[in-house]
Amino acid sequence: MVPSDGVRTMGVDRHWRCYVSPAFVEATPVVELAGVWIHEVAHLLRDHHGRAERLPAADQRDHVRVNIAQDCEINDDLLADGLALPEGRMEPRLYGLPAGGLFESYLPAIPRTPHGPDCGSGAHGAPAPWELGEEGGPALVGPVEAEALRRQTAQAVRAHQRGRGKTPAGWARWAEELLEPSVDWRSALAGAVREAAAWAAGAVDYTYRRPSRRTPALGGRVVLPSLRRPLPRVAMVIDTSGSMGPDDLAAALAEVTGVLREVGVGGNRVAVLACDADVHAVTRVRGAGEVALAGGGGTDMRVGIGAALALPDRPNVVVVLTDGYTPWPDETPSCRLIAALVGQDPPAPPPWVQTVRVDLAT
Known part of the structure; x- marks a missing residue:
């Protein structure tokens, strides 16, 4: 966790640091803070910055549209699970898109806009001005450790599901795809x-x-x-x-x-x-x-x-x-x-x- 006045709400970098605005925390109900927290964690668990690097070059440069599409991928799952999110959140229905899709499928339908969310390099891949970079701040999480964290989380989701727990559909789908990738x-x-x-x-x-x-x-x-x-x-x-x-x-x-x-x-x-x-x-x-x-x-x-x-x-x-x-x-x-x-x-x-x-x- 990194307190920062530069970030508007919360954001993450590709090193798994979460930047939080103290003013946003002060003004936001705890249940909504929890929803935003899980939203930011989802960017990292779903490897959004790694997937963004595989987009065409023109799309990679359009950080706002990429971030909007990624938020749509996450938020429809969180809302379906009953989590509270602040007003102004991005959802697929706002763009006439179906729920349950991946951000790559949403991206072509997202119009160009100069303003939008900025969840940091842990989402769209480009460093934000408020990020510390590789030199400063808490210890870094490297690619190998990040992948281990993803797999541990996916295994925990699968174990919860097999134990007849109520597993959110979006997370269950993510865990299954990560542990048993669909390959032709x-x-x-x-x-x-x-x-x-x-x-x-x-x-x-x-x-x-x-x-x-x-x-x-x-x-x-x-x-x-x-x-x-x-x-x-x-x-x-x-x-x-x-x-x-x-x-x-x-x-x-x-x-x-x-x-x-x-x-x-x-x-x-x-x-x-x-x-x-x-x-x-x-x-x-x-x-x-x-x-x-x-x-x-x-x-x-x-x-x-x-x-x-x-x-x-x-x-x-x-x-x-x-x-x-x-x-x-x-x-x-x-x-x-x-x-x-x-x-x-x-x-x-x-x-x-x-x-x-x-x-x-x-």
Whole structure:
């Protein structure tokens, strides 16, 4: 807390200091002070200054409109929860907007205005004249500690909700999004494979099969090699164990088709291995119709990963489609390994495995 005559009511900076006007405190009922306090804390918990930095440059410079949109995001939740706020507060209904939205969706409908709220750099991201900066005042809260505070608060909100407490809808939605962010798993899987394939394709080597174009300049006395960029090879290890139901296998088969299409690795450069506790089929495929699935026994994807790495055309990228109930290699293999986890609450693989959780319901 920092008393300040420069701030009109209250405001926060990105270091989690809250600036408070003594005159405002003196003139405002305690119940409204509580509402304003929670309002300012919400700017920090919802990472408004971090989100503002991801706006287009023109919007970032318009601090007033950004602050108004952010206040609309917060105040509709606080008012719905029964908190008291001072007169003149910003609400979505004042701009013909629906309640429950994020400030990024409100911003285009907020008209330009020279005057408005200024909740400080903890909201719109730009330092206000009354802020102390990094040098003065109470101890600073850094980005890592700030994120820990957000997660601790979100976990407390979730625990209160599960304990049949009355959790405000806006805060419950915020906590769920923070702890379980909504991600399009199809895009995540395709992006992970593309990234791994790009990494593999970046491995260049020299070859004399095609001499360098600079060789003629040396009069034929020296032959220079040229650089080659090998195309990446991908291996798909599909879990066909008894714990994988037919629906899961069908989804896994569909993902083979999706990965083939998204990555753009054509021809016979993709190998598919059906594996439970042993490898039952190895297929070179161009499409899902060419995949042969067999198995149904125990589960050990280490066998499939090992078989993939032992192929004559060693893959640069191995994608394992599994429900996660399998042992994993003890150490990182000499390739990029991606686990596409299907099913409900799959156990997590080791941290060095790049993981994408596949929600079959979406």
